[in-house]
Amino acid sequence: MDIRASIRGFIYDNFMLARSNHELLDSDSLFDKGVIDSTGVLELVGFIEENFKIAVADEELTPDNLDTINNLVEYIQRKKGAPYANTAIS
Amino acid sequence: MLIQQFLELNARSFPGKEAVVNLGERMTYRQLDEGANKLANSLIARGINPGDRVGILVESSIDYVISFFGVLKAGGVVVGLNTDTTSRILRSVLSDCSASAIIVRHNLLHHLAELACDLPDLHLVITDGDYGKLECANKLTVEKYKEILERGNMENPGVARKGGDLATVMYTSGTTGDPKGVMLTHRNLEANTDSIVEYLQLTADDKVMDILPLYYSYGLSLLLTHMRVGGTIVVDTRFAFPNVILELMANEKVTGFAGVPTTFAILMNRSNFKKYTWNHLRYMTQAGGPMAPALTSRLIEAVPNVKLVIMYGQTEASARLSYLEHEKVIEKLGSIGKGIPGVTLTVRDEEGNACTPGIVGEIVAEGENIMVGYWNRPDETQRVLKADGLHTGDLAKSDEDGYLFIVGRNSEMIKSGAHRISPKEIEEIILEHEAVAETAVVGRRDPILGEAICAVVVLRDGFVVSEKDIIIHCSRNLPTFKVPKFVQFAHSLPKTQSGKVQRVRIKDSINE
Numbered sequence: 001m002d003i004r005a006s007i008r009g010f011i012y013d014n015f016m017l018a019r020s021n022h023e024l025l026d027s028d029s030l031f032d033k034g035v036i037d038s039t040g041v042l043e044l045v046g047f048i049e050e051n052f053k054i055a056v057a058d059e060e061l062t063p064d065n066l067d068t069i070n071n072l073v074e075y076i077q078r079k080k081g082a083p084y085a086n087t088a089i090s
Numbered sequence: 091m092l093i094q095q096f097l098e099l100n101a102r103s104f105p106g107k108e109a110v111v112n113l114g115e116r117m118t119y120r121q122l123d124e125g126a127n128k129l130a131n132s133l134i135a136r137g138i139n140p141g142d143r144v145g146i147l148v149e150s151s152i153d154y155v156i157s158f159f160g161v162l163k164a165g166g167v168v169v170g171l172n173t174d175t176t177s178r179i180l181r182s183v184l185s186d187c188s189a190s191a192i193i194v195r196h197n198l199l200h201h202l203a204e205l206a207c208d209l210p211d212l213h214l215v216i217t218d219g220d221y222g223k224l225e226c227a228n229k230l231t232v233e234k235y236k237e238i239l240e241r242g243n244m245e246n247p248g249v250a251r252k253g254g255d256l257a258t259v260m261y262t263s264g265t266t267g268d269p270k271g272v273m274l275t276h277r278n279l280e281a282n283t284d285s286i287v288e289y290l291q292l293t294a295d296d297k298v299m300d301i302l303p304l305y306y307s308y309g310l311s312l313l314l315t316h317m318r319v320g321g322t323i324v325v326d327t328r329f330a331f332p333n334v335i336l337e338l339m340a341n342e343k344v345t346g347f348a349g350v351p352t353t354f355a356i357l358m359n360r361s362n363f364k365k366y367t368w369n370h371l372r373y374m375t376q377a378g379g380p381m382a383p384a385l386t387s388r389l390i391e392a393v394p395n396v397k398l399v400i401m402y403g404q405t406e407a408s409a410r411l412s413y414l415e416h417e418k419v420i421e422k423l424g425s426i427g428k429g430i431p432g433v434t435l436t437v438r439d440e441e442g443n444a445c446t447p448g449i450v451g452e453i454v455a456e457g458e459n460i461m462v463g464y465w466n467r468p469d470e471t472q473r474v475l476k477a478d479g480l481h482t483g484d485l486a487k488s489d490e491d492g493y494l495f496i497v498g499r500n501s502e503m504i505k506s507g508a509h510r511i512s513p514k515e516i517e518e519i520i521l522e523h524e525a526v527a528e529t530a531v532v533g534r535r536d537p538i539l540g541e542a543i544c545a546v547v548v549l550r551d552g553f554v555v556s557e558k559d560i561i562i563h564c565s566r567n568l569p570t571f572k573v574p575k576f577v578q579f580a581h582s583l584p585k586t587q588s589g590k591v592q593r594v595r596i597k598d599s600i601n602e
Binding site: 013015031034036037038039040041042045058059061062063066067 | 173174328329330331332333334352353356360361362507538539558570571
């Protein structure tokens with residue numbers, strides 16, 4: 001599964017079940033949309049670390065890296081050092 | 091003294107001083123007072139009378155603070171509402187307190203659209219959103235928040251109220267499942283505010299970082315204490331990204347920080363907290379449930395120059411009941427300290443006798459901060475407010491020096507993050523699922539949340555559903571923080587001979 005689909009799947013399964021009426025764009029802020037809170041971020045980080053085999057440093061817990069699906073995909077690509085392109089929903 | 095007078099006095103003494111900072115916006119005491127006057131005059135002009143309940147469904151922000159003081163200045167009673175809500179919960183709360191008006195943020199207006207027509211007492215909605223979405227807008231007076239603040243009358247309406255009048259009704263989870271409205275008077279809040287100011291030695295030079303919601307009693311106490319002393323409150327709820335908050339704290343040179351155990355677990359385990367020097371930070375307070383002693387010790391070691399004050403309280407006590415001063419935190423590790431100034435805490439046995447040191451009993455509290463009761467619930471009120479004071483439901487023992495140590499609760503409430511959650515409320519929702527025969531909801535130990543919600547479910551014969559099905563069902567009917575993190579299926583639930591579900595046994599087996 002590609003990075004974007006994998007992230008999207010995790011977010012839907014863990015934070016957005018039964019909220020099909022609230023469409024989430026890849027550019028939407030997960031925090032502003034009420035999708036994740038402080039413990040949600042930690043769950044997301046745990047998923048990223050386990051699923052993509054990368055270590056997320058404390059200083060990397062920022063909105064620039066984690067607050068949108070686009071940011072998450074870019075961050076994971078950077079960490080993995082692999083160029084990756086995919087169609088974003090924006 | 092009335093709570094709004096905290097603001098009014100400082101608007102005269104320090105008109106140009108910053109009162110509230112939020113997301114780059116800075117508001118002085120004079121601006122805040124004027125904004126609250128405009129809102130109050132508008133509420134009065136639209137028929138809000140002294141004692142009327144007014145809901146505030148707005149995230150923690152400058153607008154929340156203006157709304158809070160505006161309602162009080164109109165003589166109203168503030169009903170602060172959790173923004174992580176559902177239409178079902180809103181209906182329950184707003185109808186329970188017969189709210190006459192609600193101030194609601196545009197992104198939350200959809201909740202109201204579904205139920206405004208069914209609330210006979212609701213006649214006024216103030217919003218910055220598109221009120222066309224309200225189906226029965228023709229039955230309601232709908233005002234635009236921004237227009238009120240731009241064009242309203244900024245004179246103090248001077249509505250006569252007394253210290254014994256209600257200032258707020260704060261809804262909290264009850265053991266029966268329905269939220270209960272804790273009635274707090276101006277005098278209750280003033281007494282608690284003054285007590286906190288005294289033991290934290292707050293002054294006009296203090297500036298607190300507030301990441302806690304203002305509808306929550308701990309968050310509200312930060313606002314009131316700083317408005318009392320002419321200090322500043324920096325409101326920012328983006329703690330999902332702790333480093334953003336830490337940078338803000340450093341830039342703003344805040345002198346105080348308040349958190350719950352989860353906050354400090356995140357700060358110590360997943361943030362840059364230890365990399366700062368914190369020269370301006372004078373103190374940190376921890377409340378909202380017991381913090382693991384090991385975490386307390388690590389926190390003190392990490393920032394030895396910052397005082398850590400451990401606190402304990404309940405919404406029913408306007409927030410605060412006890413504190414453990416920094417100098418005693420290590421010596422009395424795990425203690426909640428002693429009663430705050432003006433509050434007497436006694437550990438009592440089931441017969442009401444004071445327990446000797448080392449003997450476990452219930453904490454009973456007396457003081458001017460204790461609520462006057464639960465809204466519309468005389469039986470519940472009678473159950474906890476007795477001749478000897480507020481029965482907290484918390485079991486504790488004291489040591490020879492009089493320091494209190496909580497050993498458990500005699501209620502089955504789940505403490506997850508900063509939330510007290512009723513298992514009953516979640517069980518009632520799960521039981522509405524057609525496949526569910528019975529269920530028990532308990533807290534499962536969690537290193538960050540303290541307890542995570544776990545539902546043990548017994549299915550009816552012939553039904554097959556997954557864990558996800560149960561979680562989806564809960565997500566549709568409960569706010570996110572009440573949705574179980576774990577679902578386990580069982581063939582039956584352990585019960586007593588009288589047929590009562592043994593939740594304690596289930597909890598013990600889950601936590602083995």
